[in-house]
Amino acid sequence: MNTQTMERRQHYLNVSYGIRSWLFTTDHKRIAWLYLVSVTFFFFIGGLFATLIRLELLTPQGDLVQAETYNKLFTMHGVTMIFFFLIPSIPAVLGNFLIPMMIGARDLAFPRLNLASWYIYSIGGLFTLIAAAAGGVDTGWTFYTPYSSIYSNTHVVLTVVGIFVTGFSSILTGLNFIVTIHTMRAPGMTWFRLPLFVWAHYATSIIFVLGTPVIAITLLLVGLERVFHLGIFDPELGGDPLLFQHLFWFYSHPAVYIMILPGMGVISELIACFSRKRIFGYEFVAFSSLGIAVLGFLVWGHHMFVSGQSLYAGMIFSLLSMLVAIPSAVKVFNWTATLYKGSVSFDAPMLYALGFIGLFTIGGLTGLFLASIGVDVHVHDTYFVIAHFHYIMVGSAVMAYLGGIHFWWPKMTGRRYPEAVARVAALIIFLGFNLTFFPQFILGYLGMPRRYHVYPPEFQVLNVMSSAGASILAVGYVLPLIYLIWSLRYGAIAGMNPWKAKGLEWQTPSPPPTDNFDVTPIVVHEAYGYETDEPQAIYPPGKPLHV
Amino acid sequence: MLGFPLFPDQASSVAARVDALFYFLVSVSVFFATLICILIIVFAVRYRRRSENEQPPAIVGNLGLEILWTVVPLGLTMVMFVWGAKLFFVIYHPPINSLEITVVAKQWMWKVQHPEGRLEIDELHIPTGRPVKLTMTSQDVIHSFFVPAFRVKRDVLPGRYTTVWFEATKAGEYQLFCSQYCGTQHSGMVGRIVVMEPARYQTWLSGETAVISMASAGEKLFQRLACNTCHLESGAGRGPPLVGLFGKKVQLQNGQTVTADENYIRESILEPQAKITAGYAPIMPTFKGLVSEDGIMQIVAYIKSLTHEGTQAKK
Amino acid sequence: MNSNHVLSVRLYAVIFLALVALTLTTTGVAFIDLGGGFNVTVALTIAVVKALLVILFFMHVRYSDRLTWVFVGAGFFWLAIMMALTFGDFLTRGSG
C-alpha cells in the first residue's frame, strides 16, 4: 500500500479536521488521543516535581528548597502522577482506543459519556493545576487527617475538589467498559475468546466502579470538615483519624491494582505476539485478573499495621495481603512459560514487556516484605515502601504503558516508529530505573523515613546514586516523546498488520475507519491462534473485504 | 569499609528476630527473581526468532504446572504470614515489668517523661537489658515513634494512647525519627535514644535533684482537681473506688465489661459519659481543657500506683 | 430480557401500602425498649425489607435477568466487605 492510496482512504483521523472535530468528537479513537495528550502533559508535570525532589535529596541538608516547598513538591508529585497519569493512562488511552476494536464493535456503549469522562478529567486537572499554581498543598497525596482537615493551611480544598471531580471520569470510563464488554461483543466473540487485554480492563473497571466512589465521599468529607468545620475526623470532638485511613485506603489500595492490571493486559498481548505463541494457561491468566480485582478490596489494612489499628485486624489484613500476591505470581509464571518454544523477537515493545516481568517480579516480592507484618513494623513509611511501589508503578505500569504505545502506534497513526532508537530508549529507561530505585530498598531498611526534606549524612551516598539514576530515567522518558512525534510525519507507512499479530484490531486498516470495521466480523477462532495463518475473525460472505 | 552503612545495627532484643525474617524474605525473593530472570533469558535466547515465517507449536497450558505455581507460592506466603504474625505479637506485647515512660508528641518535638519525674526533650535515656514501655499520645496531628536500630515503630495518635516497647541490648546512641508525615518540620522531628549500662543510667537518673515522681505529681493533681471528693479510697463515694482499679475488668452500666487500661482511664477523665461503671450515676463532669496531656499521664501513673499493698504501706 | 414486563396497578398499590405499613411499624416499635441493641436489629431488618420491596417490584429486578441480579448484589456486597473489615478493626481494638 503506497503512500498515495493511504492518504486518499478515509479513516478516523482525516474524516474531519479542526478544533471542533476533536473537542466534540464521540469517536472512542479520537477520545483516546485527547486522553493521550492530556495524560502525557500531566506525566511530565509530575516528572518535573520528581526531578526537584531528587535534586533536593542530593544533600542531607535542605538547601535547594525550604521544608514547606519540599512538602508541597512530594504532595503534588504524588497527586499528579497517581490521579492524573497512572490511573487514567492505559485504560483511557489504550483501553478506549482498543477495546471496541478488539471485541469487534463500532464504538463503546456510551460514546457521549466517554467524551464527558475526558471533560470531567480535564476540569479536575484544571482545579489541581490552579491549586498548584496558587501555592500547592502540603498534606501528602494521602491527605491524612487531622493534618489535612485542621492543621494544614495550604490549598487542600481546591486539590480535594480536583481529585473528587476526576474520580467521576474514572467511574464513567469503568462503567463504559463494563457495559461494552457485556453487551457489544461481535458474534462468536465468547468470553474465553476475548483478548486478555479486555479481561484485564474488565477487572480494572470493577475497581473503577466499586472503589472510586468511596474516595469521592472521603475527600468530600475532608472538604466539608475544612469549609463548614464539621467534626467528622476531628480528634478534639472524639473523631477517629483511623476512620479516615480506613475509608481512604479502601479505595487507594485497589487503586494500585487499577494502575497495574491494565499493564498486565498489555503485557499478555505483547508476550503472545512477540513470541508468536498462545498465552500459556489463558484461563488462569484471565481469572487471575479478576482474582486480583476482588482480593484487592480485602487487603487495605496493610497500610495501617503500625497506625494504632487493632492487632487482630492487622493479622487478618496480613493474611489477606499474602493471598493477593498469588494471582500476580501465577501471571508471571504463565508469561515466562509462554516464551518456551516460542519464536521470540526483540522489538521495542518486547523489551518493555521483558523488562516489565523482571521489575514486576521484584516489585511483587518486596510487597511480601510489607505484607508480613513483623517486618512491616520496621519498614513502614520508609524508603523501602517508596522503592516497592515505584517498582510496581514506574518499573511495571509505565513500562507496560510505553510498550503498549509502541505496539499499537502503527495501528493508531498508520506510521512505524524508528525501531533502533526505540530499543535504545527502552534499555536506558530500564537501567535508569534500577539505578534510581534499587538503592532506596537499602535506604529503607536502614530506616530513612519517607517524605524527609533533611536526612542524616550517612544516607547521602545512596541518595546521590538514586538521583543519578533519576537523571538517566528522565533522559529515557524524553526520547520516546521525541521520536514518536517525529514518526507522525516521517515514520514509515505501517500496513494493516505490521507485527503479524492476532486480534481483531489487526484485521482492519491502520489507521482504522471511524466505524472500525466496514461490517461486523464474525469470530471463529480462539485468541492468540499464532499456530495458524488464519485470522481470528472472518467477514460475512459476499461483503468486500476492506482493502 | 564502604564509608556508609548498608545495614542498620541491631540494638534491641527484637532486632535479630526481625532481621532473621528479613533475610528469609530476601532469600526467597532473590531465588524467585533470579529463577524468573534466568528462565526469561534462556527462553528468549534459545527460542529467538530465526526466520520470519516460523510457526511455534500451540501450547495451551498445563494444569499440573498451574497448580504447582499456585500452591508453592501459597505455602511460602503462609510461612511468611505465620512467622511475621508471631513476631508482630512479640513486638506489640510489652512485658509486665517494663519501665513505664510516657511520651507526648507535639508538632515537631518529643516530650519524654520518666516515672521518677525526669523530663527530656527529643532525647530518651534508657538502661540496657531492661524492657521499656512507652505510652504515647499526640497533642495535634499523627506522629510516629520510630527507632530503626530497635526495629520498632508505632504511630502516635491524638486523642488516644498507643504503646510501643523495646529492650535495648547494646549501649550507644541511636536515631529516633518521626515517620508519619506531620507537617512542615516533619523531617526535623528527630531525636536520640541514649542507651547506657544500668549503673551509669542510675547515676544519670539521680543526677537531677528536686524532681517529684509522676505518681506523686499525679496525686497532687488528683487533689487539686478535687477528684478525691467523689473517688474515696473506701469506695463509698459517688465515684467508683480507684484502688487496685488499673488492669482490672470493669462492669459497665450497659452490660459490657472493659479492662481498665490507660486508654480507659484517659477516656473516663475526658469523656466520662462514654463508659459508665455499673451502679454509679453518670454525674462526673468532663475535665477536658482543665488538665493537659502530661497531667492526665501523671494522674494515670498515680492511679496505677494505687495498689492494695501500696495503700496499706502508706497508712 | 428485562423490564418490559408490565405490572398491574393493583400490585404496585399493594407494595405501596406494605411500605407505608412498615414505616408506621418501625416508627411505632422504636418507642418500645426491646433491650440489648435489639431495637437496632428490628429497625434495620424492617428497612432492609422495605428496600427489597422497592428493588424487586418498583425497580422490576424481580423480572430481570441474572446479570442484573449480579450487579444489584455486587454493590451491596462490596459495601458489606468495607463494613466487615473496618468493624473488624474497631470491635477488636480494645485488646490492641
Add this chain to the structure above:
Amino acid sequence: MSDIQTIHAHQFDAVEQQHEASWIGMWVFLATEVMFFGGMFMGYAVYRTAYPQAFASASNHLDIWLGAINTAVLICSSFTMALGVRSAQLSARKPLMIFLALTIALGAVFLGIKFTEYYFKYEEHLVPGSAFLFEETSLARQAEIFFSFYFAMTGMHAVHMIIGIGLLTALIVMASRGRFSAEYHTPVELVGLYWHFVDIVWIFLFPLLYLLGRHL
C-alpha cells in the same frame, strides 16, 4: 406519535442491545451510588457503636414526626414514579405526564419539609461549627459528630433529590413532545431507577438517624 425513535444509536446492532446496555449501565451507576453513600453510612455506624449514648440523645433532638411524614411522602413519590414508568410502557402519554408531575410535587414537598427541619436545627443551635450548643455538655462533642453526619447525609440525599427533580422535569418536556412510546421509553425507566434508589437511601437514613434513640 409519528417520530417514534425505533432506530438505535450507530454503535448498537439492535434496539434490545441498546436497551440492555442502558439498563446494565444504570445499575452499574447505582452500584457506585451505593458505595458513595456507603462511606457515610459506615462512618455513622462506626461512631454510633463508639458513642451510643451521645448519638441516642442527639438523635432524640430530631423531630420524629417530620421524619416519618417525609418517609411516607418519599414512598408515595416512588409509587407515582412506578406508575409513571408503567404508563410509559403502555404508551399512555397523558398519565405518564401526570404521574411525573405528581412525583415532582411529592419530591418538592419532601424538600420543603427537609429545609424546615434544617431551619429548626439552625434555631436550636444544632448546626455543627462554632455556634453549636448542646445542653448535655458532657455529650456535646460527640453530638456534634452526630449532627455533622446528619447534615452531610441528609444534605447529600437532598442534592440527589434536586437532581432527580431536574431529570423528571426534563422527562415531562420530552414526554410532551411525544418522544416516548412502548417501543422506546428508556430515559423514563432510568430516571425511575434513580428515583427509587434515592428513596431507598432515605429508607435507611430514617431509622438510623431518627429512631435509634427513642426507646431510651
